[in-house]
Amino acid sequence: MAGTSVPLKIFMVKASTDAEKVQLPEKTRNSRVLVLGGTGRVGGSTATALSNLCPDLQIIVAGRNREKGAAMVAKLRGNADFVRVDIDDKKSLETTLSEVDLVVHAAGPFQQTDNCTVLDAAIETKTAYIDVCDDTNYSWRAKSLKKKALAANIPAITTGGIYPGVSNVMAAELVRTAKSESEGKPKRLRFYYYTAGSGGAGPTILATSFLLLGEEVVAYSKGEKIRLKPYSGRLNVDFGKGIGKRDVYLLNLPEVRSAHELLGVPSVSARFGTAPFFWNWGMEAMTNLLPVEFLRDRSKVQQLVQLFDPWVRAIDGIAGERMSMRVDLECSDGRNTVGIFTHRRLSVSVGTATAAFALAVLEGSTQPGVWFPEEPEGIAIEARDVLLKRAAQGTINFVMNKPAWMVETDPKEVGLGIYF
Numbered sequence: 001m002a003g004t005s006v007p008l009k010i011f012m013v014k015a016s017t018d019a020e021k022v023q024l025p026e027k028t029r030n031s032r033v034l035v036l037g038g039t040g041r042v043g044g045s046t047a048t049a050l051s052n053l054c055p056d057l058q059i060i061v062a063g064r065n066r067e068k069g070a071a072m073v074a075k076l077r078g079n080a081d082f083v084r085v086d087i088d089d090k091k092s093l094e095t096t097l098s099e100v101d102l103v104v105h106a107a108g109p110f111q112q113t114d115n116c117t118v119l120d121a122a123i124e125t126k127t128a129y130i131d132v133c134d135d136t137n138y139s140w141r142a143k144s145l146k147k148k149a150l151a152a153n154i155p156a157i158t159t160g161g162i163y164p165g166v167s168n169v170m171a172a173e174l175v176r177t178a179k180s181e182s183e184g185k186p187k188r189l190r191f192y193y194y195t196a197g198s199g200g201a202g203p204t205i206l207a208t209s210f211l212l213l214g215e216e217v218v219a220y221s222k223g224e225k226i227r228l229k230p231y232s233g234r235l236n237v238d239f240g241k242g243i244g245k246r247d248v249y250l251l252n253l254p255e256v257r258s259a260h261e262l263l264g265v266p267s268v269s270a271r272f273g274t275a276p277f278f279w280n281w282g283m284e285a286m287t288n289l290l291p292v293e294f295l296r297d298r299s300k301v302q303q304l305v306q307l308f309d310p311w312v313r314a315i316d317g318i319a320g321e322r323m324s325m326r327v328d329l330e331c332s333d334g335r336n337t338v339g340i341f342t343h344r345r346l347s348v349s350v351g352t353a354t355a356a357f358a359l360a361v362l363e364g365s366t367q368p369g370v371w372f373p374e375e376p377e378g379i380a381i382e383a384r385d386v387l388l389k390r391a392a393q394g395t396i397n398f399v400m401n402k403p404a405w406m407v408e409t410d411p412k413e414v415g416l417g418i419y420f
Contacts (some may be wrong), residue, residue, distance in 0.1 A: 034100040037107030039063035045351025051076040097125040105131035111211040132161035136254040146370040155366035162353035164255040170339040172374035174329040184333025191270040192326040197319040214295030215252040219269040239324040241397040248273035336404035342397040356390040
C-alpha cells in the first residue's frame with residue numbers, strides 16, 4: 001500500500017472477532033463525537049463501532065425519537081448520551097454542534113436535498129465534519145463549500161461511508177500503485193457492488209435505492225460524459241470468496257464523477273446488484289414501468305418504502321446481509337488490478353467503515369477544507385493503509401492490488417458491449 005515499491009502487492013486482512021482498540025492522540029482522545037441519525041441503522045452502527053474502537057470517546061447519539069435514543073445509548077459502552085436534534089432547525093443544530101468536536105452526518109437519505117444544512121452549521125461552529133452521502137449532487141454541493149471550510153479551519157469529508165467511501169480509497173490506492181509501478185496510464189475504473197437484500201440497513205437504504213432509479217446514470221467513456229438508463233447495462237461479475245458471481249446494474253453514484261475528475265481516469269462506471277434475483281427484476285420493472293416523475297417524488301417513494309419494507313425485512317431474514325465491493329482498474333499497458341472487500345453483515349461493516357473515517361479525522365489525517373475520500377487532503381496517502389485495515393475488520397475477504405486473473409473469472413458482458 002502506501003510507500004511500497006513491491007510490484008503488485010497483495011494486501012489481505014483476515015476476519016477478526018474483536019475490534020482492535022485505537023489509541024488516539026492525547027488532544028483528541030476524549031473528543032465528543034455527535035452522530036446524526038444515530039438511532040438509525042447506519043448511524044447506530046457507526047456509534048457502536050466508535051464506542052468499541054475508542055472507549056474514551058464521548059459518543060452523542062442524535063435523533064428525533066427519545067425512546068430509540070435511550071435504547072441506543074444503553075447498548076453503547078463507556079461515555080454515551082442522547083440529544084434530540086432536528087437537522088432542519090438551524091439554531092438548534094448549531095447549538096448542539098458548538099458543544100462537540102466532530103459531527104458524523106448519517107441522517108439520510110441525501111437524494112434531492114437542496115442544502116447542506118449540517119455542513120453549513122459545522123462550518124459556522126468550526127466543527128469537524130463527515131457525511132455518509134451517497135448522492136452525486138449533494139456531494140458536489142458539499143465540495144463547493146471548500147473555501148468556507150478553509151476559512152473556518154475545519155476538516156470535512158463527504159461520501160465517507162463504505163460505498164462510496166472505502167471504495168473511493170480502494171480506487172485511489174489502485175491508481176496510485178499503478179502509476180508508481182507501471183509505465184501505462186490508468187484507462188478504465190469500474191466499481192461493482194453487491195448486497196443481499198437490503199443489507200439489514202433499513203428503510204432509508206430502501207428509499208435511497210428507489211430514488212436512484214429516478215436518476216439518469218452518468219458514466220464516463222474515454223473522457224466523455226455519457227448518460228444511461230438506470231438499472232441497465234447488466235454484467236455478471238465474480239466477487240470471489242463468499243459471494244461468487246452476481247449480476248450488477250448501472251446506478252448513478254457519486255464516486256464515478258469524483259474518481260474521473262480527481263483520479264484522472266478516462267472511463268469510469270458503477271454498478272450494483274442484490275439478491276434474491278427477483279429483487280433485481282423488480283428494480284428493472286420499476287425503472288421501466290413507473291414514470292420518472294414518480295420515482296423522483298420523495299413522498300411517493302416513501303409510500304413505496306412503507307409498502308415494500310415488511311416484505312424486504314421478511315426476505316432479509318432468509319437472504320442475509322452479505323455485502324461485497326469489487327474495484328477494477330485497467331491500464332493502457334494491459335495491467336489489470338483488483339480490490340475486493342467482502343463482509344457477512346453490511347449493517348455492521350458500514351459502521352466500522354464510517355468509524356474509520358471519523359478516527360482518521362480525529363488523528364489529524366484530514367486538512368481543512370471539504371474533500372472526497374480519494375483526495376490526499378481528505379485521507380492522507382500515508383493514512384490510507386490504516387484506514388483500510390480498520391474498515392476491513394471482520395471481513396471474510398479483503399484483497400488489494402491483486403492481478404485480475406487471480407479472481408476466478410473476468411466480468412462477462414450481457415447484451416451489447418459498451419466501453420465504460
